[in-house]
Amino acid sequence: MSVGAFLITFREALEAAIIVAIIIAYLRRTGRAGQIKDVWIGTALSVGVSLLLGIGILRLYGGLGEKELFEGIASYLAVIVLTTMIYWMATKGRNIKEEIESKVSTAIASLALIGFTFIVVFREGLETVLFLTPFMTQNPSGTLLGLVAGLAGALILAYLIYGLGMRIDLRKFFYFSSILLVFVAAGLAGYGTHELIEWAEEEGYSLGVFASTAYDLGIPSDSVWHHKGAIGSVFAVLFGYSVSMEWGRVIVQFGYLLVALYLVLRAYGKGPAMDRKRRAAESAA
Template sequence: MLYSLLITFREGLEAALILGIVLSYLRRARPGASARPVWLGAGAAAGLSLGAAILLELLAVELPGRWQEAIEGFAMLLAVTVLTWMLAWMRRQSATIGRELRQRVDVALDAGSGFALGLLAFTAVGREGLETALFLFGGSGRADSAAAYWFGAFAGLAIAAAAGAAIYRGSAAIPIRAFFNVSAVALIILAAGMVPNALKELAEARLLFDLGPRLWDTYTLLPDNQGPGRLLAAILGYDASPFAGQVIAYIAYLAAAAAIYTAAGRPAPNLTPGPGAEHA
């Protein structure tokens, strides 16, 4: 539940903030302009994302056991890859995304195109929605309870919508940069838990044949299929008797993701030549 709630809250709030920037600028730049194309584009993107989530779940259910495990394993690895890229991209673009969105609104307004405004909202919300569908599918195999997992997902969306509406109306403010930094760290830890689970699914599908020896066995002390162990397995990827390959992959991902996220936050080097450089 925590994983699904955090995923939908963060992605939902990101989409809400993007919509807020577009609607606020539209209201200031053209007070009489209709916001209907923006809402239609956002609604279409939400419908597409929901359809993608349902399709992924149906596909997994209808496939035979071995192929279902393979799809889930590859979906986890894809979700981890996209999640890491998205976090790095958002960290790099956070300082300029508002200006870029306002420029795109200006272009649409100058062209008098409601379709362009709707397409702007559709692409912005659709990207977040499709990412969310993939992340939820990739993490659903770790859920202790399907009902709790999807309750957390819808609760996260509801909280994100309420927070976005409050921010748009000016009745609330959140430290955006601090929020995204803290939530990014939490998501990296959650994504790291997907990596050993993905390898386990691929091994059970007989697509991986050697993950090395088992490093320890704490099943009698803290089983990973019930109680607190089940919760740790769902959130952190805990395994009571992990293979060496799973542990190595977990540590390697954490190190790589931390390095990528840190590097994305560094300012780009100034490549403008200094005075007289052309004569050097």
């Protein structure tokens, strides 16, 4: 099972489940319970379109000759969208409940509610498709297992929270999951760079030191510590680990990691630990 696919799907599916739960709770609270069926229609349509989009992208990939170019571009695109999602959740996600309820309050007609639900849920589905495409091209079966496990885990957690009333600090959850996803995104940026370097070399482009080897650990391909081995592959997905890297990959991967971590930590106010220090300082004052 692809750990990266599981983590991304779990996060995205949980966000979608939270959005749907907020809409349904608002409809019940405002005496519009009869429109809940419209929410489920919009959700079903968004899931169906997301699946069709994913199948279409994979069919396109299968028909391409220059797979390194496709994988490189797909990885970069996933990193851009993933980074945007992480930063948006860090800066705007705290007001997501108010924003959704405000939009639902104006979506009185059934078609308007179906359309709004479709849009907000499809956004999560589109992000999931874009994120999983690079993983699917590398490990289709593992990615599919990660997708199913992520969906199941997110739905179970959403039911525990909104169905059984289990209390969980969602902001803290999204904070720590965002940190982990930054490492996943950095690995994707590095992998995409590696694929683009390979494509450029095959096309006869000279990249100089950018394509030269920065390091090589000398670990054989049949070792469990190889980035395609049983243990190494987990670190490869989560942290962008590889037994060898070009200088271009090192620069892009670790450059992205430093910048993205700084932005996420700053957006979250330097995280829960700093929040505790701030509250302690306020109490002492």
